[in-house]
Amino acid sequence: MSAQRVDNREMKEKNPWQTPVTIIITVIGVIAIVALVTVAVLQNRPLPQKYKYGIVLDAGSSHTALYIYEWPAEKDNNTGRVEQTHSCKVKGPGISSYAHDPLKAGESLRVCMQEAEQRVPGKRHQETPLYLGATAGMRLLNIENSSASDEVLKAVESALQKFPFSYQGARILSGQEEGAFGWVTVNYLDDRLTQGLDTTGALDLGGASTQISFVSEKFDGSESPSNSVTFRLYGNDYNLYTHSFLCYGKDQALRMTLAQQTQSGQASILDPCFNTGYTVMKNYSVLYDSPCVSDRKPQNAPATFNQTGKGNFTECQEVVKSVFNFTHCKYSQCSFNGVFQPLLQGPFGAFSAYYFVMNFLNLTDTSIPLKAVEDKLNSFCSTPWNQIKQQHPDVKVKYLAEYCFSGTYILTLLTEGYKFDQTSYSNIKFIKKIKGSDAGWTLGYMLNLTNMIPAEAPDSPPLPHAGYVSIVTIMAVLLFILFIVSLRPLWPRCSKQPQIV
Known part of the structure; x- marks a missing residue:
């Protein structure tokens, strides 16, 4: 029995986990490992943006x-x-x-x-x-x-x-700013500025004005400096041609076409740009209260006139053409009204009213021939007004009534005004949004203004890099020492080895 107790005592002495020193070493080691992992996680966690x-x-x-x-x-x-x-x-x-x-x-x-x-x-x-x-x-x-x-x-x-x-x-x-910032928006959203790619032109159509902006290799600004804007974005310089035509937005253009048809101050007109069966009474004073047409108001005109739809695309296009001046040009080439325009270059994004009108008319696919676009417009314009209303009961009458004119005006502006032909027309993309952002001048405006907003320093990690490396190194050395010390019971016990005589 006494021999068994001696053996148990010897086993306890030989078991390193039973000694206080070993327990202390183990606790310190665990704490060091936990601390090392915690520091590493905190140091390398994603920083809040x-x-x-x-x-x-x-x-x-x-x-x-x-x-x-x-x-x-x-x-x-x-x-x-x-x-x-x-x-x-x-x-x-x-x-x-x-x-x-x-x-x-x-x-x-x-x-x-x-x-x-x-x-x-x-x-x-x-x-x-x-x-x-x-x-x-x-x-x-x-x-x-x-x-x-x-x-x-x-x-x-x-x-x-x-x-x-x-x-x-x-x-x-200014009209120039509106056009230029619209161009920035289209190209920014399309990632063309960040990657330094060839740019896309911008076509913007509002209610009172329309803008065209694009980069042309043959335009250096010398022939028409007022149409030149220079941007520096993402380390690249862009020399942009841009022009804004005041009064050539679709609402004011409609006023001008009505002014063309009411020059004699008549009591009624038969308007080819509105569907057959459409009729409405309009006030001369309201029609001519815009600076775009105020100087054309006929004398001795009655207070009102009746506008009755005829629904004829071909005649409507002739009326629309009458509001453009294609004869005067003092430059090497012009769009209309004597305004310089270089040759069209590259793809274009058309937004605002361009998109909304052409989307309603199902004409956003520019791969179809221009003749087919004309045929579709001719078909829509010749459709009786009552049938149009039945087909689109949820559209407000004011907007619905103007789609024949608006579609005809857009096609005429693009082909006759800006000189798009079948080839270049197919390079137009009608867009509403790009990557969740509305196409228009506002994003380009905001993008430009961010250059004037100081950048903040990013959030830094909890520890500087040198401190982080030092702490990790110290903990690693400490763990290594603890590991060696924990092997103490296995060290050779030279003093207890029997001496050979």
Whole structure:
């Protein structure tokens, strides 16, 4: 029995896990391993991305829209990578329509601005820039009554300053800016700027103006400097041809075609640009209250006139052509109205009213021959008005009635005005959105403005790189020492080995 106790005691002495030193070493080792893993995880975890925000209000001739953009706080080649996160269409007409009651122009923006408050994180409100850009509607109002346009802008400014954003101003954009920023939008969304690819031209059609912008290798700006804009984006320089035609948006163009048909001040007209069976009474004063046609108002005209549809595409196209001047050109080549335009080059993106009209008419496929496009328009225009209404019961009558004119006008503007032929026409792509962002000037405007917003430093890891390496090294050495020490019971016990005599 005593021999068994001696053996058990010897086994306990030989078992390293039973000694206090070994337990302490084991605990320290486990703590070191946990600490090492924790430091490694914290140091290498993905850093939360910081974002900045910007708000742009597009105050067009027919309506106003609000767009919210966000981009990483760390800029990419001095140009922020901007994406649209939200849009809000303001109820009611464009702000230029409130010339006689400017306060309502500001009030109309309230609902969309409240949406912006909810969409932009509260901690970013104070640093989020807020811009309003007014386009052709306000350009026309400024021509007609500059004091009224000033009052509208003041009312808008007063309303926007009540919100917790960094208000940067409300101003009227020039036609050149509108066209150029639309070009930036199309090419940015298509990743052509970041990759330095050949660019896409931009075709924008609004209610009161239309813009064409593209890069031409043969255009250096010398022949027509006013049509030249230079951008530097993502380390590349772009020399852009751009022109904006005021009064050639589809709404004002319709006024001009009606003015052409009512020059004699008659009491009724038979309009080929509206479907057969369509009839409406219009007011001469309302028709001619735009600067685009005000100087053409016939004398001694009655108060109203009846507009009756005839539904003839060919005759409609002749009426549309009458609002263009193709005879005068002092340059080597022109589009229309004596405006210089270099030869068309590359693909084009057509947006805004271009898209909405052609999409309704099922004419967004530009691979079909131009003759087939004309045939489709001819078929639509000749369809009786009652049948048109039955086929599209959900479309507002005002818009539905104008599609024959709008489609004819777009085709005429592109082919007769800008000189697209069958080959170049097939290079047009009608677009509404690209990668979730609306095509238009606002994103390009915001993208350009990010160059003036200082970039933030990215969030840094918890430890500097040198400190992280030092800690990992120390812990690794400590674990190695602990491992060696834990093998202590296995070390040769020279003192206990029997000596040979």
